[in-house]
Amino acid sequence: MADGFDGLSDKALSIFTFAAYHRLLSGERVASVIRKDGAGHEADPEGVSELEGRGLVSASDTGIAFSEAAQDFVETLIEALRGRVGR
Template structure:
């Protein structure tokens, strides 16, 4: 079941937007994204905490990995983008 992401902060939604971009542009499933890219872009600590608390990701200093719930949510985001 796809999670309702409407209550997520914009920073947390940005993690999904980043992953959706990479999945759509590469045509390959995305299961993780870089937390910090080395050139100044990074997911906010608050977004990581929020997504972790909701059970959507696991993360370390370098990588954000989507849980099975997070992967389902990402699929839902992409489906909604394609149908809009």
């Protein structure tokens, strides 16, 4: 799994961070996030393009759908965050 995620830009990682935020709030696996919410919040276009180019997401004008590998990556981020709690 690491190969497709090596060297991701901060713009691409911000999209996974947003998904991790939703994962922590909901307690459920995140398969997609909103790309544009109509209130001025928008995923970085360069980050979206980078993830699409790697085959990790598919994006529409308003949403970003994560591949299985990308969903697993979000779970890995959550595990890493939890592993540092209390240190």
